[in-house]
Each structure stands twice: as structure tokens, then as C-alpha cells.
Amino acid sequence: xxxxxxxxxxxxxxxxxxxxxxxxxxxxxxxxxxxxxxxxxxxxxxxxxxxxxxxxxxxxxxxxxxxxxxxxxxxxxxxxxxxxxxxxxxxxxxxxxxxxxxxxxxxxxxxxxxxxxxxxxxxxxxxxxxxxxxxxxxxxxxxxxxxxxxxxxxxxxxxxxxxxxxxxxxxxxxxxxxxxxxxxxxxxxxxxxxxxxxxxxxxxxxxxxxxxx
Numbered sequence: 001x002x003x004x005x006x007x008x009x010x011x012x013x014x015x016x017x018x019x020x021x022x023x024x025x026x027x028x029x030x031x032x033x034x035x036x037x038x039x040x041x042x043x044x045x046x047x048x049x050x051x052x053x054x055x056x057x058x059x060x061x062x063x064x065x066x067x068x069x070x071x072x073x074x075x076x077x078x079x080x081x082x083x084x085x086x087x088x089x090x091x092x093x094x095x096x097x098x099x100x101x102x103x104x105x106x107x108x109x110x111x112x113x114x115x116x117x118x119x120x121x122x123x124x125x126x127x128x129x130x131x132x133x134x135x136x137x138x139x140x141x142x143x144x145x146x147x148x149x150x151x152x153x154x155x156x157x158x159x160x161x162x163x164x165x166x167x168x169x170x171x172x173x174x175x176x177x178x179x180x181x182x183x184x185x186x187x188x189x190x191x192x193x194x195x196x197x198x199x200x201x202x203x204x205x206x207x208x209x210x211x212x213x
Contacts, residue, residue, distance in 0.1 A: 004083045008096050015100035019172040020107060023143040027112070028127055032119040041150050047169045048119060048141035065109040065138045068102055075099045081199055091188045097180030104173030105142050113140030144169040 026046050030036075036044035050061050075098065082092050113135025117126040125134075135141070147169045155161040184192055 001083060001086070004086075004089060004092065007089060008079060008083060008092050011093060011096050012100040012103070015097065015172070015176050016104055016107070019100075019104040019176070022145070022172055023108065024127075026145045027116060027119060027125050027143050029124060031121055031124055033121050035147075041148060043147045043149070044145050045147040045169050046119070047144045049144060050139075050141050061109070061139045065106065068106045068109070072099060072102045072106060075102065078195075078199070082195065085195075087191065087195070091184075091191050094180050094183045094188055097176045098184075101173040101175070101177035101180065104171070104176070108142040109140050110138060111140060112143070113137070116140075142171070144171045144174070146170050146172075146175070 026044070030044075030046040032046060032048065034046050038044060075095065079092060079095055079099065082095065112133075114133040114137055115128055116133055117129040117131070118134035119125040133140075148166055149164045150166050151164075153160040153163050
């Protein structure tokens with residue numbers, strides 16, 4: 001069990017570390033909207049978003065951050081239960097990827113508005129500015145940078161002519177969440193359903209026992 005804990009939380013830590021190092025390097029060296037052309041199909045583009053993964057914006061920033069924190073706490077509890085019940089490590093890794101990505105973006109929301117000045121198209125952000133950060137605690141913007149304009153649909157394609165295939169700009173945390181969810185759906189959907197039913201039924205049983213006590 002100790003070995004499972006070490007492997008699982010080490011994976012979470014490594015993903016978080018890489019995600020934050022990359023974001024801080026981008027934030028403190030590029031102006032907002034600046035682009036580094038690597039290949040025609042891959043570019044580094046510095047953008048910020050106040051919403052969810054891949055630039056989506058759902059609801060208020062404060063609500064979204066609090067929702068992420070609650071969800072991440074539940075995932076931590078879920079992983080601890082999986083390790084305690086000695087579930088297969090590959091499945092636990094999959095859930096750990098989702099957790100690491102969620103925490104990575106939470107960190108931006110919690111602290112970036114406080115520890116950085118605002119990024120603009122004309123000025124690189126400053127770390128720990130004397131005048132203070134650009135947003136209150138919990139309301140920082142998430143840093144994105146990966147852009148894969150894989151190809152442009154031909155003009156003759158109905159409704160999509162001239163549009164770029166896969167235009168979202170995303171970060172390493174988004175990638176971890178996406179990979180974790182895809183692998184879970186493809187290979188571990190049965191494990192996911194079984195464990196949810198198992199832990200939910202245990203909670204109901206314990207609540208019923210406490211009510212009868």
C-alpha cells in the first residue's frame with residue numbers, strides 16, 4: 001500500500017511541477033497573444049482564460065474555482081479509497097492524471113492573480129509586483145499555451161470551409177485531464193462504475209447505521 005501511495009502521489013507531483021514550471025516560464029517571458037511558431041501544425045501561443053479547460057467559460061470565476069476545489073477534494077478521497085482497497089495501479093494512475101490536471105488549473109486560479117501583474121499584448125507580467133497582483137485570491141486566470149492548428153477545412157466542405165480543425169489553446173494540466181478521462185472511458189469504465197457503486201453503498205450503509213445508533 002505504501003508503494004502505491006508513493007507511485008500515485010509522485011505522478012501527481014511531477015505533472016503539477018511540469019505544468020507550473022511551463023506556465024510560469026510562459027507568463028514571465030511572453031506578452032499576451034505572443035506566438036512562437038514551432039511547426040505549421042504546432043505553435044506556442046500565450047493566452048489566458050477565466051474558465052474551464054480548453055478556454056471554455058462556464059459561470060462565474062469564483063464559483064468555478066470553488067467547484068474545482070470541492071471536486072478535487074472528492075477525487076483525493078476516491079484515490080485514497082482505491083489504494084486502500086488495492087485496486088490496479090494503472091487505473092489509479094488514470095484517476096491521478098485527472099486530479100493532477102485539476103489541481104494544476106486550480107493553482108492558477110488561486111494564486112496567479114495575487115503573485116503576478118497583468119499580462120498584456122505590450123508588457124510581460126512581473127512576478128510579485130510592488131503594486132500587487134491583477135486579481136483577488138481565487139480569481140486568477142489560467143495560463144494556456146499549446147496550439148495545434150492541424151489543418152484547415154477546404155472551402156468546399158459545408159459549414160466548415162476555411163475553419164481550423166482543433167483550434168483550442170490548452171495547457172499541460174488540460175492534457176492530463178483529457179488523457180485521464182479518455183483512458184478511463186476506453187479501458188476502465190467498468191472499474192469506475194463498480195467503485196462508485198461500492199463506495200456510495202458503503203456511505204449509505206454507514207449513514208444508516210449512525211442514524212440507528
